[in-house]
Amino acid sequence: MALSEHTTDHLLEAESHLRAALKSAAMNEKPIVIHQLSRLISDIESIETFDALQDVIEEHTTKEP
Numbered sequence: 001m002a003l004s005e006h007t008t009d010h011l012l013e014a015e016s017h018l019r020a021a022l023k024s025a026a027m028n029e030k031p032i033v034i035h036q037l038s039r040l041i042s043d044i045e046s047i048e049t050f051d052a053l054q055d056v057i058e059e060h061t062t063k064e065p
Helices: 005-028 031-062
Strands: none
Touching: 005 031
């Protein structure tokens, strides 16, 4: 089952805010903060990718031979 539009919208908004924070942090924060923000962005992108992959797997496992 694909992510709902509502959930996807919130994930995209969160990703946008994190990217803005990363931009600011690049100039003002310690490297560990930049690293952690990058990981959070990556995790959000992974949610979207994993959900699409899971849909493909479900499609193939529910098909009758």
